[in-house]
Amino acid sequence: MLIKIINPNTTLSMTAKMTDCARAVASPDTRILGVSPAMGPASIESYYDEALAVPGLLEEIINGEREGCDAYVIACFGDPGLYAAREVANGPVIGIAEAAMHYASLIAPSFSVVTTLQRTCGMAWHLAERYGMERFCRNVRACELAVLELEDPRSDARRIITDECRRALDEDGAEAIVLGCAGMADLCSAISDDIKAPVIEGVTAAVKLAESLLMLKLQTAKRGDYARPLPKLYSGILQNFGAR
Numbered sequence: 001m002l003i004k005i006i007n008p009n010t011t012l013s014m015t016a017k018m019t020d021c022a023r024a025v026a027s028p029d030t031r032i033l034g035v036s037p038a039m040g041p042a043s044i045e046s047y048y049d050e051a052l053a054v055p056g057l058l059e060e061i062i063n064g065e066r067e068g069c070d071a072y073v074i075a076c077f078g079d080p081g082l083y084a085a086r087e088v089a090n091g092p093v094i095g096i097a098e099a100a101m102h103y104a105s106l107i108a109p110s111f112s113v114v115t116t117l118q119r120t121c122g123m124a125w126h127l128a129e130r131y132g133m134e135r136f137c138r139n140v141r142a143c144e145l146a147v148l149e150l151e152d153p154r155s156d157a158r159r160i161i162t163d164e165c166r167r168a169l170d171e172d173g174a175e176a177i178v179l180g181c182a183g184m185a186d187l188c189s190a191i192s193d194d195i196k197a198p199v200i201e202g203v204t205a206a207v208k209l210a211e212s213l214l215m216l217k218l219q220t221a222k223r224g225d226y227a228r229p230l231p232k233l234y235s236g237i238l239q240n241f242g243a244r
Contacts, residue, residue: 001214003207004069005034006060007182008053008076009043012036013151014183018075018203021185025204027211033069035060043147044076045117054081055238061085061093071210073099075182075203077115078123086226092213093220096202097124100178101133103205107198108176110138112168114161115180116150118142124180138172140180150183157184162191169197176200 005022007015019034026032037056041049058081061072071091074082079095086093104111113124121140128137143164149155161184165177176198179188185203192199220226234242 001029001070001211002031002033002068003071003073003210004060004064004067005032005073005075005203005207006057006064007034007036008040008050008057008074008080009147010036010038010040010056011042011148011151014147015075017186018182021188021201021203022073022207026207030207030211032207033064033067044078044080045120045147047123050076050078050080050123054084055241057081058084058088058241061088065089070214073203073206073210075206077127077180077182077202078120079127083225084229086220087229090219090222092210092218094206094210094213096182096206097127097178097180098131098202099206099209100200100202101128101131101136103209104176104178104198104200105133105136107200108136108174110136110172110174111176111178111200112138112172112174113140113178113180114164114168115140115142116145116147116183118144120180138174139168141168141172147181147183150181158187158190161187162194165191165195165197165199169195178202 015036022032040053040056072093074095077097082095124140128134179201188201
């Protein structure tokens, strides 16, 4: 099976890191293709960033259908364009926030999300509500690290995130931690060892969820909400997204 990991931002070092994490947990017969769109923001830290990331993301889904991809992972914790991507794709499309929250709810009665900037906390709460995870989510906590600081060894990101995870356990009463940024994927195991509690990050969780759906021969429904987009003309820079 071929799973395409799409990092909706254009920072290639982050894409490479996510891809390595995905390959580390994938089954031997699973191929992982990691990509960033040709257009979009360098990082996603607002609704504005999310909106401008979606066209490039959808272009990669459309390309993936031609490339023979069996499933897709949207590797941004905001799960941008998730439902639109499901309209375009035949196979499963998994958002990493969706996957991480559901996995956390299966192993712990409660979890807290530890994310990057305070301005994104509301976005994570909205996702918890959308996915029916609000009753499990004790808190969404910010480290006040910008996404691109996760790529900078001088930022001391691991220590800062680990300390916030400890506070989540102690102050929120959370029994597990969900890491609220795909750029934290490589820190998951080390943080779990440090805080002695389950830590879930969405890239690897989404890969295993996609694999299980494919093993069960489950595809994206094409009736109702996830039916293919209606053919119509699009203008300007979106002209290539119209009827095919």
